[in-house]
Amino acid sequence: MNSIIRQRLFQQIVSLAKISGRNYYIPRRALLYVPGDDPKKISKSFTLDADCIALDCEDGVAINRKENARETIRSFLDKGKPTLSRDYDLGVRINSLETPYWQEDLKACLTAKFLPDTILVPKIETDETVRLFSDELGKYIGTNQILNLIIYIESAKAFINLVDICKTTESLSKTGNFRPVCLVFGSDDFCANIGITRTEDANEVLYARQKLVLVAKAFHLQAIDMVYIKYKDLEGLKMQCQQGMRMGYTGKQVIHPGQVSVVQDAFLPSPSQIEWALGLLKSFEEHQKQGKGAFTYKGNMIDMPTMKQAENTAKLARLKTS
Numbered sequence: 001m002n003s004i005i006r007q008r009l010f011q012q013i014v015s016l017a018k019i020s021g022r023n024y025y026i027p028r029r030a031l032l033y034v035p036g037d038d039p040k041k042i043s044k045s046f047t048l049d050a051d052c053i054a055l056d057c058e059d060g061v062a063i064n065r066k067e068n069a070r071e072t073i074r075s076f077l078d079k080g081k082p083t084l085s086r087d088y089d090l091g092v093r094i095n096s097l098e099t100p101y102w103q104e105d106l107k108a109c110l111t112a113k114f115l116p117d118t119i120l121v122p123k124i125e126t127d128e129t130v131r132l133f134s135d136e137l138g139k140y141i142g143t144n145q146i147l148n149l150i151i152y153i154e155s156a157k158a159f160i161n162l163v164d165i166c167k168t169t170e171s172l173s174k175t176g177n178f179r180p181v182c183l184v185f186g187s188d189d190f191c192a193n194i195g196i197t198r199t200e201d202a203n204e205v206l207y208a209r210q211k212l213v214l215v216a217k218a219f220h221l222q223a224i225d226m227v228y229i230k231y232k233d234l235e236g237l238k239m240q241c242q243q244g245m246r247m248g249y250t251g252k253q254v255i256h257p258g259q260v261s262v263v264q265d266a267f268l269p270s271p272s273q274i275e276w277a278l279g280l281l282k283s284f285e286e287h288q289k290q291g292k293g294a295f296t297y298k299g300n301m302i303d304m305p306t307m308k309q310a311e312n313t314a315k316l317a318r319l320k321t322s
Ligand SMILES: CC(=O)SCCNC(=O)CCNC(=O)[C@H](O)C(C)(C)COP(=O)(O)OP(=O)(O)OC[C@H]1O[C@@H](n2cnc3c(N)ncnc32)[C@H](O)[C@@H]1OP(=O)(O)O
Pocket: 032, 033, 034, 035, 040, 041, 042, 044, 045, 056, 059, 060, 188, 189, 227, 255, 256, 257
């Protein structure tokens, strides 16, 4: 029941934003990977209600299927983006710019009859890579067309260069034909890169996971959390979503249909959190009028920072639309 109420709330907010004509923000709570060489899975992905579908040319596709993946993706794009009951983001994850595949991947999707909404670029390690991507994009699409760009940070070197990567991306986007929208924490590649393996509590990636959020927020980007590869364990997935959300993540990568609704539910505030936030904000306003900066609400001392936290909760839904 709670999830139905939250889903309705979410829909209402999206509709309101559209009516008011504000710049429409695409929420990406679940970013679902679909192997690009699997037409059956691609068709299925359009039935799953995921906020973001990433047709994958990269690690979900075997080396000897790269060509097949880009051709399959192109044939789906040629048919046009399927209209679903609500808006979603349709993207293509190309291969890393360090590989011999990425230019063909980009060409295949940018010369299709209909463009994807978004290009997801994995394993970006330096701002030079962003320049290279921007130049290549400019060969195919005009200045009146803007694609969303999702950047993957998944190595030690990428973390060292993260601020430069974001600064250059922001600056190039002012004149280029892309708009940076998200940073993704590629935890699995990150672990491989620094020579460790993932554990259930994810303590080994804590610093990197937090750093990604910090920089994403500084550049007004959405932060997409790591994949939960034990895809049949939905309780574990929910706990990891809540952990990520508490850190400031706005969404999570998913690999299986069963993960979509768990993640999308987890990345909305619960009705009780919304009620708490709205009650607190009302009470704050009344106390301000009485000249009281600090007061008690439901047993807790409230002042300006707590009010701002309540505002964050109340705005979370609005954040998805502004
Ligand atoms: C670290 C990273 O880079 S993560 C990104 C790269 N990895 C990926 O993209 C992996 C994506 N996921 C998958 O390929 C699959 O989910 C697997 C291999 C993990 C499991 O696949 P299956 O054994 O087919 O799972 P399962 O049988 O439970 O699937 C149930 C249904 O969902 C479909 N399905 C499974 N995964 C997906 C998906 N990612 N997208 C769309 N549909 C899917 C199956 O085709 C099947 O459909 P059906 O019931 O109509 O026959």
